[in-house]
Amino acid sequence: MSWFAQLFSRRRRYDDLSVSIGEHIAERAEELMESGTPRAQAEQTARREFGNVGLIEQRSRELWQRPTTESLLADVRFALRQLIKSPGFTATAVITLALGIAVNATMFSLVSAFLLPHLPGRDSKSLVVVSSVNPDARFQADTNPVSPPNYAAWENDTRVFSAMTAADEYRNGSLSGSGQQPESILYAAVSANYFSVFGVNPQLGRAFLAGEDQQGHDHVVILSHGLWERRFGSDPTIVGHTVHFNREEYVVAGVMPADFRLLGFPPQLWTPLTLTAADHTPSGRKNRSLYLFARLAPGITFNQARAQLNTLAQQAQQDFPDTEKRWGASIRTLPDFLIHNFNIGTALAVIMTVVGFVLVIACANVAGLLLTRAVGRQKELAIRMSLGASRFRVVRQLVTEGLLIALFGGGIGLLLTYFGIQFMRAGLSFNDGISAVPVTLDTNVLLFAAVISLVSAILSSVAPALKASHAAINTELKNETRSASSGREHNRLRVVLVGGEIALAMFLLIGSCLLICGVYVLDHQKLGFNHDHLLTAGIGLDQARYVDASRQNQFVRNLIAQLQPIPGVKGVTIASDLPASGLGNVAIHIEGQQESRSNEQNTAADVIVTSDYFQVVGVPILSGRAFNDRDDATAPRVVVVNQQFVHKYFQDRDPVGKQIQLDIPKVPPAWSQIVGVVADVKSYSEDPRYEPEVYEFYDQRPVASFSLMLRSTVDPTSLTPALRHTVAQLDSELPLLRVMSMDGVIDLQRNGNPLFSKLLATFAIFALVLSAIGIYGLIAYSVGQRTHEIGIRLALGAKVSDISRMILRDGFKVAAIGSAIGFVMALPLPKVFDSIFEGLLPFGSPAVYPIVLAVMLIVVFCATFGPAQRATRVDPTTALRNE
């Protein structure tokens, strides 16, 4: 019989036993009565002969018991009773832990979703991603996409890679037809073997066939599950139908399953990637747009692959110094690449550290509570030990209580986590890459919650239990708690705990405030242009209808002319990229300046604008002139530069009239004259620095994809219908991308910064409140313990104000030491943050330190004030009589 079944059949066994024994005694008594003994005496004799019924029953029952399980169960039952007996204590401890566990588990759900990313397909962990290393990039230089010629060269090195595939990930296309509004969607152009390298088959239809990446055969698409559901109503017969995409007919070849997704790459459909002869020319080397996914050849280690790749990159540097100089190659495993590229790790690490500290503070609080309780139960424990309970047994009993508290805390914490995750999901929609990742209460999170519950149980209960069990039996039993100073001895551990809490809280507060200030400054920095009352929209002119530059130019002229008269529109302009929303960098050469004194390439952010851009966007012209109609396609090339450009490349001397040359892929190099200097505009709203910028003139260098900007006198978004209508009149199949106000664009670029700040602030305040509760508990408890002492002091003539000062001083002593430690711990934080945020956050706020210190002291004062007041109300006569 299994012990488990025995556990349940036991009650019957016990009953059987009682019946047997009862009958035994009764029968013996009857026998005696038959031989003439009176009933009363017979029964007594029968009992005496039988012996100790209770003992025998007990001994018989023990055979059915499993001592360890039984005593554990007894411990649990006893602990439960103890906890129920003091609901106030239990509730405080459980809720404290529940909150600590909930914030940790909620934040861990993000870690689970983003840092333990879901990988599609077969054996995807062994996939590698090959990138270029951009010598001029400031951030994530080694995740740069790769040019087609390098792709061809590296793919051919079959000694290293058994299979390689390329994806041009961030393409915008327009999907129209079936009576719906043309819709701009993100798509990826991928090599024909893309899906087979991942080892994933479409859910419907087929993957791309070899040869479909050749021009003329490439009009096939594979839909993502999301697009298929949303746009095509999960039509099971979709395969073989045509869709109207980028103004042409594409045949749907397949639909991918829902779980085929890569962190940070959310394309809605895939087309074949067609690489032409032009892509493989030396100038195609500047067109670095391909993400390469590969499998290593059998027997090749990761390090061998890296070494070989470096050799190949050096070869390319030697063969094509113009384009490949200083460019390197890097290789990462797929999960490593995705996490690194997605770049959410730093923020998550900071947040996890913060919530980890919050949990430690919560544990310290619970430990403090348990300690107080253990002191109150000293006598009970002493009695148990004097009756023979081992120290281990007593510690186990106390730890069981801690475990139970953690268990309840974990349970409630998990419930709170569920809501926390709902909340996080609502907050995590600031970009497509983020919102494509499902954040759920998965097994990782459950496991994590269980582990931290266990850890917090151990953290919070072991020290108090060990301390309590150390009590000397004799003194405890004799001691009638009449000693006035016994409190101090017991309190030492609590003082350490609370001091530690305050140190941690101080550290957290300073760290969070530094980060929040940094984020605030970043999000509120001057961008250098007038960003309110500006409506923006992206437009991508397709090759099919806008074959050449003159057609594109014509469209832009018409568009501006038609938009201008709309009521509420003050000005219209276009730019290749929106200001402060991330500009591409180009290499530049300056006439008369020695090339590369150092090994460094001169670069500048490059943007192409129409003539009234500066006026519409609100960028002042500092010297020279803006573009005008005489600078047409046939006139000499002209550019405008910003102040930072002048500062960096002309040492602040007037550059007007000087010639520079821009190094642009697929554009024949030509010298351009600088005609004007404009004020600095941030090239990215979340970059604290200004970059050198070059403005080109749209008429001289038209581009197919650009952003439209309308300066309005009314709420900019109210112009959206008029804008859509005008564009539809010019071209009914042209989709508008992301029609939104400039302020909206900047909000999006904050990329979760406000959420990050809010979370940090919440957790830091949480830590502050917890440590305030901690110090309140400590002082209130010691006042309670010292009632007797205070009574004596008062009776001997101490003034009420002396008493309250004494209590406050006790509180402040702990707070001062804790704060000082936290303060010193926090001193190197700005440097640490600078290095982990790669200088991306401005930290010029030493004022944070004294402010946080002041706040901490005020909070400590408030927390100790109540108990101090209570101490002054001690009535000497009652205090002395009492006990």
Place this chain on the structure above:
Amino acid sequence: MAKDPDRRDLFSGALDLMILHSLRVKPMHGYALAKHIKQASDDLLQIEEGSLYPALQRLLKEGLLESEAGISAKGRPTRIYRLTASGARHLEREVASFEKMHTGITRVLAVARA
């Protein structure tokens, strides 16, 4: 933690042996069993109740006995203990080993007396 100080006057396993053997003859309830052993041994062996009931429970637990609700000779409800198949096998083994031991001890004693 079943300590068995109460069996010190019998060699280990002797009580089990007698219980099993008695019950093979006839299923009995506790009191009858105690009486049976006492009578069968001509009052030479007094079984203490303090040993009998724990021993019964142990044999139940090991699956050598089973118990069922029954009526005692006096018409009161009690539990009748019965030997199981595995109890019978166990008894045979124990009897065999007991006899061997008994022979051995007797021989040693015989030598000593000589």
